[in-house]
Amino acid sequence: MRPDRRLVVAATCVALYVAVPVLCASNLYLMSMIVAALTIGGIALAWALLGNLGGLVSFGHAAFFGVGSYASALLVMKAGWPIAAALPAAGMVAVLSAVLVLPALRLRGAYFALAVLAYAHIFRIVTTEWTSLTNGAKGLSNIPRFPLIAGFDFASKTGAYLIVLTLVLAFALIYARIRSSHYGLALRAMHESEAATRAVGVNSTLLKAMMLFVSAFMTGVMGAFNAHYINFLEPDYAFSGLWTMLPIVAAIFGGYRTITGPIVGAVVVYLADQLVFKEVMPVGHQIILGALLGLMILRAPDGLLPLLTFRRRTGTILRHA
């Protein structure tokens, strides 16, 4: 990392950890919007990781989100785990659920995307019907909140903000590490030609499966975070298609081949949706997000962020790429 870039990262971190809470803490509504936007951002990052590195488009990330949220809530409520241990455990449960998805990797691109959507349906129905464990359609209420540590209340909006921000930044770091590792190199080669990559001895299915696991883990942890933040779960909420749709729009809008794109995209798209579109039309405001997704695919499939930065740096090269 170049020194000037390091400075930018440090300044951004300070701004995110200090300036945002100080400036926005008094406005609880705005703060809750930012927390929700970052939650979407975390899923969007996980979705983009699977899409960019694994070459797999998923329409069922709500499945991993829901599994993670229920896993964490149940571990804390029924098994008495501390929340700090339940969050990563919930991520691992989401990974286990992703193991069930593995046979779908046999299906090619488009079919994989839809198979995961079918899985999301299955998980939602199982959660609804397995009443003895999940309390069924009635849902779980009074899910334990984040605790008070050293006099600071992590259950407050500001506390939740700091937790979700840390999670998202940690995921971004993991993403960057994977991308620059030799796994990332193999994955990029796979993107150019899977057959050639296989020929030099790379197990491409294993690599894809690993990306699916990492993505499921991140999404599961975001679900777990959300469960303890909202304190309430029901199957239709935890497995709602919104947990799939919003991250996709966010990642495509920001640029799913970048790390910052999905996060920035999530904040912009979610805040615009909640603070502007929802005010204008209370019912069906997501029609704008659908239109946005369609327009992005037609006009700028690589997202807005790369468009803004690349055009400045490389001029016309992008057009021929």
Added chain:
Amino acid sequence: MTELTLQALWSGVLLGSSYALIALGLAVVFGTMHVINLAHGELVVLAAYVAYTCESQLGLNPLLAIPAAVIVVCAAAALTYLCVDRIAKDRELNSLLLTYGIAVMLTNGVLMLFKADIRSTKSTWLTDAVVMGPLFSMRSEIVFFIVALALMALLWWWLTRTWSGRALRAVASNRDAARLMGIEPRRIELASFVVAGLLAAFAGVAIYSFGVVSPSLGTTLTVKAFVITVLAGMGSIPGVLVGALLLGIVETMTTTFGSSALQELAGMVLFLVVLFVMPNGLFGRART
């Protein structure tokens, strides 16, 4: 017990015929363009709401709303094609995201116009019971079963006996070769979308006539149509019929002998079994 089984089989066949219409539309478009139209279920829902509008505003029998539904849905399907056609690169995956966006727009558009309430037909003529020996059904189920059979026969005739239908199959098997034979692939692709829209329009009015619809039904229908095409094996049209009937029967059997809440799960379990055991589907060829 036998009577109950027979009844469940019969209801499953009736239901499956409508599923077949939906899945055939998905399969035809996938065959010609290798594009899965994720807004396909929403097109079906759109037709159902056209029928609802005609019935509640004009007092028309849903059957009479079919022409209006066909026009609206075929236009929507053609618009979808025009959007998909404009995708510059990586069409297989980008078309998924694009049609997903269109699906979100359609769902929310319907939600805006009609609210989230569930709707079903008020026509007693359609919902009256028809008794055939030991078998019960609604009149609408019989009517649309016959309509579905007729449409499938028509589709078969179109695909095998007409120039444009044969051209469609030619494009599906080899786009470039078809082009050299003087076929304009884009017109054929547009035709495949319109045909899919036509089938979806009939299926939508059918579902409105014997079931209930809500704005969020679209995703479920897309998933079901997809499950059927996986059951069938990619690119197998006769397989789609068998897959659709199979899904319909499994669903009604579950409702009869299990619970209606598990109905959707049964289809999904069927999907998983096929995925694990026969990833090429019941009728699919081995993939390269």
